[in-house]
Amino acid sequence: MHPVLRTVLQRLGLGLLTLFIVSIVIFMSLELLPGGFAEAILGQGATPETVAAFNKEIGLDRPAYVRYVEWIAGVVRGDFGSSYAGLGGSIKRSVTEMIAPRLYNTFFLAIVTAIFAVPLSLFLGVMAALYRNSFYDRTVNAVTLTTIAAPEFFIAYILMFIFAVKLRWFYPTSTVSESTGFVEHLYRAALPAITLTLVIVAHMMRMTRAAIINLLASPYIEMAQLKGIPNREVIMKHALPNAWAPIATVIAFNLAYLVVGVVVVEVVFVYPGIGQLMVDSVSSRDMPVVQACALIFAATYILLNLSADIVSIITNPRLLHPK
C-alpha cells in the first residue's frame, strides 16, 4: 500500500477515536453543568413537580451512562436522536433536521470567506517575503497586524457602522432563512465574510511570510542565490515548495476556525449559524443538539488537519519516502 494512502486510512480510523473522545468529554461537561434541560427551560417558574414531569418525558430520569450508551448506539446507526425541545406531542424535532439549515449557513459563510481569504493571504505573504522590508512589506504588515489586533466584534461593528449604517450598502443584520435565494444569501453574508477575511488573512499571511523567510537562510537557497537565480524564482521554485508544511497547518487552523470559531460574528450579525445553535443549546442543556454540533466541529477539525498533514508529507520527500 502506498504510504500516503496508509496514512490517510490510519488517520481516518484515529479520527473516529477522536470523535469518540470528544463525545465523552462533551457529555461529561454537560453532566457537570448545574441544572438540566427542564430547569433551563422553565427558569424561575420551575417547580419540582413540572421538572420531574419534564425529565420523565425526555428520559432524563435515567442514569447518565444509560443515556450515553443509548445515544451513541443511535449515532452508530446514523440516528442523532431528537432535540429535547421538540419532544412531547406528536411533533419530534430531529437533530438532523434542526442542524441541517444551520450547517448550510455556516459552510456557506466559511466557503465564501475561504475563497477570498486563502489566495489573498498566500499572495500577500509571498509578496511580503519577496519584497521584505520594503514599503509594501511594512504597509501590509502594519495593516494585517491592526486587523488581528482588534477584537473581531470591533471590526464587525466598524464595518457595520460604515457599510450598513452610513453608506447603506449592506443590511446591518444577516438574517437568512431556508427560503432565502443564493444571491440574496451572498449579499446578506457579505459583511460577516469581510469581517472573517480580515481576521484570518493576517494570521495566514504572516505565517506564509515567516515560513519563507525562515528558509531563505538555508544553504540551498543561498546556493541558488549565488548561482544568480532571480529572487522571484528563488522564492517560488525553491523556498515556497519547502514552506508548505507550516503554511498548510496554519491554513487548516484558519479554515477550521471559519466553521467552529465564528460565534461572535454570528451573534453580532445575527447570522443563524451552527455556533450560535451550539451556544444556545449549551445554555438550555439540550444534550443531543450539543453533541451533534460538537461532533460536526470535531469532524471538521480532523479532516482539515489530515489534509494539512498530507500536504506536509507530500511536500517533504523525507517524510514521503521514509528510510
Added chain:
Amino acid sequence: MTETEQKLKQAAKLAGRGKISRREFTQLALASGLTLAAANTMFTTAARAEPKKGGTFKLGLAHGSTTDSMDPGLYYDQFTGTALWGTLANSLTEIDAAGNVVPDLAESFEPADGAKKWVFKLRKGVTFHNGKPVTADDVVASFMHHRGADSKSAAKSLLDPVTSIKADGAETVIFELTSGNADFPYIASDYHIPILPRKDDGTADWESGNRTGPYVLEKFEPGVSCTFNKNPNYFKSDKGWFDRVEFLAIKDVTARTNALNTGETQYLHRADLKTLDLLKQNPNVAIFEKTGYGHYIYVMNVTAKPFDNQDVRNAIKYSLDREEILAKVFSGYGSVGNDNPIAPTVKFAVDPQPRHVYDPEMAKSLLKKAGLESLSFDLSVSDAAFTGAVDAALLWKEKAKACNIDVNVIREPDDGYWDNVWLKKPFVASYWAGRPTCDWMFTTAYAADAAWNDTFWKNPRFNELLVAARAETDEAKRAAMYAEMQQLVHTDGGLVNVVFNNFVDAHAANLGHGETAANWPMDGMKITERWWFTS
C-alpha cells in the same frame, strides 16, 4: 396661511409621530387663537392618527431561542409570548389599557356561588384559521392541556384551584373552583392559555399552529424568525392592521439598534438604556416607555438569622439608596420601589407608609432596637436575576456603610442561578414580572404555602386576608383588605423592592397606537393586533 397656523400644522404632524407633548402642542394652539378644548381635541386626533391597513411590520426582539416550542404551556419569554400568543392566538379574556379584564374569545363571563363557579359564554361565529368554528369543547381541551399529573405547563399551578371544566352546549363553558376567586377571569387571560382546536382524541392540537388570532402562521424557525400573514377572517374588524408580520430574534442589542436605525425593522424590543439619548436624535425613531408590573428585588429568608427579626429587616430596608440605584444603574427608567410588590398601575394598589427611603439614622436606631450595634450579611447576586443586580448591590454596599451595615456581595454564577441560589441562599437578588391582580401576585409569591414564596414569610393575618379577599365581591371591602395586606408585606415581609422597571422600547415614528396596556411589554404582547402604520 399665517406663520402660526403653519407651525400648528407641522406640530400636528409631529404629534402624530409622538414627537411633541400635549402641553407643547396646546401652547402653540392657544397662540394661534384656538380654544383649549379645541386644541385638546385636535391633539388627540393628531396623536391617534386614523388606523390604516397594510404594511409589513418587522420586529427585532431580544428574546427567542432554538428550544422555543409551539406548546403554549412552555411559552416562557416575550418572543413566544408576542409571536405565538399575541399575534397568532387569543385567550378567553384579555387585559385592557386600564388594567381591567375584558372578554376576548369569550363574549361574557359571570360569577356564581360566591365566585366559586364561573360561566363563560363564547363569542359567536369565531373560527380557527382553518375555518373550523370555535366551540366550548375546544376551550375545555385547551384548559385540560395544562392539567394532569404529567403536565409540564407553566400554567399548571395557576389552574390547580380549578376542580372541573365543563362544556354546556357549544357556546358555554363552566369552571368550578375549590374556593371563591373573584379574579378568575384575569387568570383566563394568561398567555399560556390560548384557545386551541380540539383533536378527535379529545386533546388539544398545539402542534399545527392553527389558532384564532389576527395573523396566520407562515413559518416558525425557533431562535431565528417567525413570520405571519393577515388573517382575513379575524373576528375583530378593528384590530390586526398589518398585511404581514415578521419577528426576528436579535439577541445583540447593538445589532437590534442598528436594525431599527437603518429601517430594517420597525420595532426595537429592549432598547439600550445607556445610549437611549443618542437613539432619540434619530427623527424617524420614537421611544416607547411604559411602567409595567415587573420589579427588581432582593429577598431575604425571614426564617433565617439575622433576618428573623422584624427590626433588622426594616433596618436593612432603610440602608439602600433606591433613588441613586435607579439613576445610576437603570438610568432613571423606572420608579423606585417601596417594598410593595404591587405596581402602582394595578387595581387596588396603595403606597404603604412610612416610605422606605435611604435613612442611616433610622437604620441605626432600628438596629439598636434589635440590640445590635452593627450588622453584616451575605447578599447573593447575579445578573441572571436582573441586569444590574450586581451593580445595584455594589452601590448598596457603599451606602450601607453609613448605617453600620456591611453588605457582603457574593457574585453567583449566571448559569443555574434560579436553581441553585434562588430559594436556597438566605438573601438573594430576584425578579418578578408582576401579575395583573393583587391576588395573583400574592398567591404566587407571598402566600404561606406558595411554591415560590421566596421570603419564606408566613404571616397568619396576611394569609387569612388573602383567602377572604379572593372570594369577596364587594369592591370597597376588597380594596381595604388588599391595602392592609400590602402594608403587611411592606412592614413585616422580607422583600426589598428596589425599582419597578420600565419597558423601554423604540419604534419607527410612523407606527400608531392607542392607549397601551401595562400587563406585559409590547402593549400587553398584543402589539401586532393593536398597532398600525400611519404612513
Added chain:
Amino acid sequence: MTSQPADLRVIRARRSFSENAWRTLKTAPFTAWLGMIIILVYAIAALFAPWIAPFGESEIVGKQYLPPSAEFWFGTDQIGRDMFSRVIYGARNTIGIALATTLLSFIIGGTLGVLTALKRGWLDQTISRIVDAFLAIPVLIFALMLLAVFGKSVLLLILILALLDSTRVFRLARATALNVVVMDYVESARLRGEGTGWIIFKEILPNILPPMITEFGLRFCFVFLTISALSFLGVGIQPPTADWGSMVAESKTLITFGRAQPLIPAACIAILTVGVNFVVDWFLHKTSGLRE
C-alpha cells in the same frame, strides 16, 4: 546578501552578553524601537497603575458617558467611572492575564510538541489524539462550559485558556519540529549518542524558534482577543475589574452612533499587539540568519 564569514561568528560569540545586547539594540530598526518603547510604556502602566491613575479602578466619579475633558481625559463610562483610570488598570489586568496564559500554554504545548515530534511512536499518537479531541472542540464554547462548571475566577480563566490554547501551540511546535527532526544534523546528533535534552535544546529548539516566536506574538494577541470575546459573551473577566475587552463590549453600542469611546480600549489592545509584533518581526529577522 552574502553568507557570513566563519571567523566573524567566532568573534561575536566571545562578546559578553551585555555588549552583545547593546550592539544588537543599536542596530535595531525604527519599528523595533517603537515596539520596545510601546511595551515599556505598557509595562510601566501595568506595574504602577495605582500611582499613575488619577481615580480608583471602580470609583464612580461623575455622570455616565461624559465626553473627554481636562478632569476626565478619556471621559467617563456607562456608570460614570473615569475611563482613563480604567484603561490604566486595564493594562495591569489584561496584560497580566494574557501574558500568564500565553506563557503557560507555550510551556505546555511547546514541550509536548517537540517531544512528540522527536519520539514519535505511541507517545506521539496518544498525545496527538487527546490534543485532537480538545482542538476539535471550539475554545470559546468549551471555555464557556468549563467556566460555568468551575466558576469564573481569574485563576481558572488563565488555567482553562492556557490548557485549551496549548493544544494549538502543540500542533505548530510538532509540525515545525517534524521538519527539523528529519534533518541530517539531528540524525547525526542522535548517532553521536546525544541525550534527548541536548537534541531538543541544541538542535531542534534553535531551528524552530523563528516560527514559534512569531506564533508567540500572535498567540498573545489571540489570548487577548479570546478573553475579550469571552467578556463579550459575558463570561470573561468579571466587572467591576477593568479589562479592555469588556470595556469595549460594555460600550459597543456607542459605535452605532459614531462615538469614539469604545475605540480607546480597543486601540490599547491594537497598539500593544502591533508593538509586540514589531519586536517579534525584528527578532524573526535577526534569527533567520539573513544579513541585509
